[in-house]
Amino acid sequence: MTTAPAHSYLPARRRTRRAIAGMLEATGAAQRRLFDEASEVRDTFFGRTAVVRGVIEITDVCVKSCLYCPMRVENRYQRYFQRSDDILQATDAIRQAGLGVVALQGGETPASTTLATRLIPAIRQAFDDDVEVLLCLGDKSRADLERLKRAGADSYILKQETADPELHLTMRAVPLSSRLGCAHDLVALGFRTGMGAIVGLPGQGTASLIEDVLLPGRIGAQMMSASPFIPAANSPLSGALMGDLGLTLNMLAVMRLLHPSALIPAVSALEKPEPGGQVLGFAAGANVITINFTPEENRQKYAIYGSDRFVVRREHALGTLRKAGIEPLFGRDALASMTCGSTQGVPRERGPQSMGVGSIPLKFCGSDGQVRFERASKGPSFRQRGCSADAGANLRRIRDGRD
Numbered sequence: 001m002t003t004a005p006a007h008s009y010l011p012a013r014r015r016t017r018r019a020i021a022g023m024l025e026a027t028g029a030a031q032r033r034l035f036d037e038a039s040e041v042r043d044t045f046f047g048r049t050a051v052v053r054g055v056i057e058i059t060d061v062c063v064k065s066c067l068y069c070p071m072r073v074e075n076r077y078q079r080y081f082q083r084s085d086d087i088l089q090a091t092d093a094i095r096q097a098g099l100g101v102v103a104l105q106g107g108e109t110p111a112s113t114t115l116a117t118r119l120i121p122a123i124r125q126a127f128d129d130d131v132e133v134l135l136c137l138g139d140k141s142r143a144d145l146e147r148l149k150r151a152g153a154d155s156y157i158l159k160q161e162t163a164d165p166e167l168h169l170t171m172r173a174v175p176l177s178s179r180l181g182c183a184h185d186l187v188a189l190g191f192r193t194g195m196g197a198i199v200g201l202p203g204q205g206t207a208s209l210i211e212d213v214l215l216p217g218r219i220g221a222q223m224m225s226a227s228p229f230i231p232a233a234n235s236p237l238s239g240a241l242m243g244d245l246g247l248t249l250n251m252l253a254v255m256r257l258l259h260p261s262a263l264i265p266a267v268s269a270l271e272k273p274e275p276g277g278q279v280l281g282f283a284a285g286a287n288v289i290t291i292n293f294t295p296e297e298n299r300q301k302y303a304i305y306g307s308d309r310f311v312v313r314r315e316h317a318l319g320t321l322r323k324a325g326i327e328p329l330f331g332r333d334a335l336a337s338m339t340c341g342s343t344q345g346v347p348r349e350r351g352p353q354s355m356g357v358g359s360i361p362l363k364f365c366g367s368d369g370q371v372r373f374e375r376a377s378k379g380p381s382f383r384q385r386g387c388s389a390d391a392g393a394n395l396r397r398i399r400d401g402r403d
């Protein structure tokens, strides 16, 4: 059965769920071939380049309760809302660094709509309108999204985190359908829309990861990502195993093959299982990197992957691109590349009912505040926690350009 949109680079026989599962499980020489093919597709569609974005984390206030996140509402600590002046100062630092994409990211709170709506026109003005304003602020009502669009927002990232309805409900305490409804609104309102998956969540199986790579095409997203699950302190999943780096990179490579013209970042979380993980992200077909411009006093407070998260600074981003042999795209060049990467006209199948995900029986134990899963998934479950010695050596060979 063919399962990916018709615009996919892959021939039909390689778009079946079985073929995708095979690619996700690739190791050794097969994994190197997968990465080579994915980077070749990236190079064909974009040249050997990557868009460089700047992000400002405007608030760590969040009303949601995701099991993997220390910023969940139950955690009581001093939260911040970045002051408008500080955000505009950080915006200026992004402009002076020559970047053309300003991302405003935050926990999910209705208050961020008002803040962003007020700031976006000022950000556009600071760039003489020559800027992409990207938001990543969680679920919003359609009315709020319309306000943000009218204010001048161009793009919005709303990661599905997991495309498996049952796992999504367990992990986020909200139905997947509400997130997908918001994603459909984003596309309908003309936002360049991003989605993304966490790889290695407890209870996640092959079938749901396959859905994670197919879902962005169904929604009509033009940006997508794969991040390894990072067990963060002060979250109910702090004791779980870390997501597997090799599998995350395979997800990224398959996304590139299925969605050739997508913007796919090498996310900062790739650095957690293995230093140099972002270089590997580019080896697997990524074409975006994001530099953190959050004012210093709040940078460590933004604990999305825990307080010891990896923060990407300018030198690290440029060093990563240099090591990966990728040319950074700034300002206008980045905007032009993003326009070329547009996937307008992608066929969409609307609604979660079209996803065809099998149900995954989970048994959830949390009486002592910790979360355990007694039954993982219907399909074979991928190995978790970093890399085995062999897989790690293979990835290091790829990262260091040895073969």
Ligand code: SF4
Residues within 6 Å of the ligand: 062, 063, 064, 065, 066, 069, 070, 071, 072, 073, 106, 107, 108, 138, 304
């Ligand atoms: S992952 Fe996002 S929505 Fe979930 S608790 Fe953390 S900040 Fe809130």
